[in-house]
Amino acid sequence: MGQVLNQALEANPNHIDSLLSLVDHSIDAEDYQQADEIVQRIFSINPHQPEAWAYKAVMAHLENDLNGEQEYRQIALKHYTDNPKVDHIIGKKLSQKYRFKEGALYQEASLKLSETYKPAQMQLAQDFLRLGKESEGWEMADSIHEKDGYNVTAFNLMQLKTVIDGFTTLRSLDFILRMEPHEADIFGNQVMSLLTEAKATLCDKYDFELNHPIVVEMFPNQSDFGVRTFGMPHNPGFLGVCFGNVITANSPSSAIGHDSNWKAVIWHEFCHVITLHITQNKMPRWLSEGISVFEELEKDPSWGQHMTPDYRQRILRDTMTPIASLSAAFLNASTSQDMQFAYFQSSLVVAYVVEAYGLDALKATLRDLGKGIPINKALSTHTTEVEELDRLFVNWAKERASRLGETLNWDEPDPAIIQGRPIEDLLAAMPNNYYHLTEALAQHVAEEDWQKAQDVAKFLLEAYPDQRGLDGALYQAAVIESALGNADQAYEHLKHLTRIDGDVADAYLRLMEMAMEKQDWEVCRWAAECYLAVNPLLGRAYEMLLMANEGLHDNEAAIEAGKNVVKLNPLDPAKAHYQLARLLQPADLEEARTHVLLALEEAPRYREAQNLLLSIHQLTQPIAPRQEAASETSSPQAQ
Ligand SMILES: [Zn+2]
Structure with missing residues (x-):
């Protein structure tokens, strides 16, 4: 423009x-x-x-x-x-x-x-x-x-209203949650309990009392999200938006183009509710985003934004935006990486303020903003002059950035030179260059030269252990070790990755399968829960969650998982209903009977289901009075 x-x-x-x-x-x-x-x-x-x-x-x-x-x-x-x-x-x-x-x-x-x-x-x-x-x-x-009738925005809004009218509404004292009915049925309760937890945690942390319900709407269709959020059926890449009293979010099924963690999104957006209320919506965008990303990380180290090679380079090359104009970095971002970096830098500033001046300084800054005091003045009062803060922050951030892969060489080579050249030549020239090593790893994996790939992956991980993403050395190392038959080593890599990365669905799935084979139920449950935070609509993940919970003797959680298995078109519906009936059987005979009958409706000769039905039947029969007992009393109750 x-x-x-x-x-x-x-x-x-x-x-x-x-x-x-x-x-x-x-x-x-x-x-x-x-x-x-x-x-x-x-x-x-x-x-x-x-x-x-x-x-x-x-x-x-x-x-x-x-x-x-x-x-x-x-x-x-x-x-x-x-x-x-x-x-x-x-x-x-x-x-x-x-x-x-x-x-x-x-x-x-x-x-x-x-x-x-x-x-x-x-x-x-x-x-x-x-x-x-x-x-x-x-x-x-x-x-x-x-x-x-030709007002496009009004037309779009009224179309949207019919969509929202068809949503299921879940209510608590604190939230009005609207979701597409099937999604609400599968994971509406999970969203509600996460929101409730976010409210308790963040209100307490920021000394804020929120005494009216917040509206939360999750849209499976991105154009509906766009109309509700921006007034037009277009989404420039947002996962969620918070207006203070209203949160709109893409549901995980909206397939925005990459995996994302809906739990992290909800936590992030709810944090905006708190900061927007404390400041009465008078806060610069960078601070609002910075605190929300910071709080994602506080809640779960695999959420939020982390130092990456790209961010490392940007910080060390002095491309950070001064704090006083950090909000402009969001507006002027010309690529999605620029935008992500604006979020990351904002969260780093918040982390720095909290580390150097304490959480109370941050909270006092928010309260001042609420009184209408401009941001730079509020920050100066509770930290130091903004120019000085900037200088200190830059040093601190550079120190952090330089700790990433400290022993590696980070000279960025010309991609045109890398491509097509034998990787051995490149490595010979610069054996510890991050980009050469990464390229070598990719080439060895593509050629299935597992031994060489293993050497490179080991070298890379020793220098830079927390490599996130499916392209990162950690996931690649798991693939390599699997190919070399070192299942235990692959398992360890996957466990490490899933602890630090919140949206690597393929890694969760792989870990889940491996854990199930090993009957390592703790890890299996963990991986299934991680997976469901990215895609809560996959029946297979609930099947594994059910098995893991059963293995851990957590019957209640196994039943919860089983209820979702039967709702998500299982491959073997008879087995799914039978399993659920079996879990329900001691506590809820009526529901157990319903599911065992559904299993038999699918497969009438299903022997285990028949036996289960018989035993449920016996358990639900009124106990016949024993002859001698009846003769001992003539009270009508004995009849
Ligand atoms: Zn945000």
């Missing part, structure tokens, strides 16, 4: 619409100084430009300058007092800054000036939906759609 705007301004430096777009963009990037400079440029062309004054009001609001905000708004309305656009712009920008409550008030003000102003109506409907004021939001969207 920037390039096109610059071209427009080259053609006409006084083109006000282009300049206004630049102001808008600078505000999004939290670069208020630049935004103000462009506003001044607009005033030199037209000192009465209402939109420019509206943007000034937005910036005043964001700086907690409430008098300035009112003053600029009045100037914006000076020559056209009924102009609904002014309040609409101010409100829309505030909503984009997550201040939906304030944003909604401005849309209402805009509609007071012009009841039929559509942009304000549409924005208000979306503000309501994001605030969790659902009935108002849907009503408004419906009335816009009624009056204008």
Whole structure:
């Protein structure tokens, strides 16, 4: 966008619409100084430009300058007092800054000036939906759609409403959870219990009391997620979004293109609920994301973001964004790696603040933000001057980065040189170069030269043991050891990997199978649970979870798993129902009978099922009074 705007301004430096777009963009990037400079440029062309004054009001609001905000708004309305656009712009920008409550008030003000102003109506409907004021939001969207069937956003929203109306709603005092019915049936309770745990943990940690329910919606269809979240059926790669009182998330079945851990997503999003509430939505994006990623890692070391070779290089090459402008790194990210790095750096800043100044400093910063104190001032008060903080942080981060594979050489070779050249030549020139070693490993594995592959993998892992991902040396080493017949060694590598990586479904599956063969039920249960955090809809994983729980004599957990096995089209439904009946049999005879009958319906000659039915039948028969006992008493109860 920037390039096109610059071209427009080259053609006409006084083109006000282009300049206004630049102001808008600078505000999004939290670069208020630049935004103000462009506003001044607009005033030199037209000192009465209402939109420019509206943007000034937005910036005043964001700086907690409430008098300035009112003053600029009045100037914006000076020559056209009924102009609904002014309040609409101010409100829309505030909503984009997550201040939906304030944003909604401005849309209402805009509609007071012009009841039929559509942009304000549409924005208000979306503000309501994001605030969790659902009935108002849907009503408004419906009335816009009624009056204008060609309003795309209203049309999309009303289509979405029919989808959400078909969802199952799970309720607790703290959450209203909406999910697609089949998914709710399979893992709705797991989502609810994780949310409940997140609330207890994070409210306690951040000394915050949340006393109203939070709406959580999980969408199997990405375009529904897009409409609910962004107002359009498009998702620029988000797994979940939190608006404060409302969380929207992609369900694990939405297949966003790569494996992801839904538990980590839920934890991350709920953490936003806490920080957005404490700050009353007045926080820079980097801090919000930084704390959420940081808290993922606090909860589970396999979640969140970790140092990778790419991040190591970025940090050591001084490509980190200064803290004061870190939010812009999210907006200006041109690749998904840039975006991921923005998340990672933000979480590192949070980790550094907590390590160097304590969690209380972070909490005090959040409380100050809630009072309207700007971020850099709040940070300086509770840590040190932001420039100094930046300097200290960079040193700390570099130290951390350089610890990754310390003994390896990290000179990045030209990929064009690597490709096609015999790997022996490359290694001879630089035997401990990470990239050469990785390339050599891949080549040896592809050629199934397991012995050589094993040597390289061992060397790599000794220098850099926590290599995550399915391309990493840890997983590759498991593959190599399996191929060489060293099952125990492969098993150890897989156990290591699954402890540090939260979304390697293939590794979990492999480990699960191996653990089952060994009847190592503890590991089998662990691997099955890891797998289900990525894909909670695979029946096979519940089958293994059932067996593991049975092996661990955890009957209740085995029953839970068995209930999901029968719901997920098992390959052998008779066996699945029989197994569940067998587990249920001592505690719940009625349900056991139902499942054994279902097993026999599938396979009437299933001998074990027949026997089980007989024994259930015997157990449920009323005990016949013994003859002599009856003769001893004449009470009617004995009959
Ligand atoms: Zn986030």
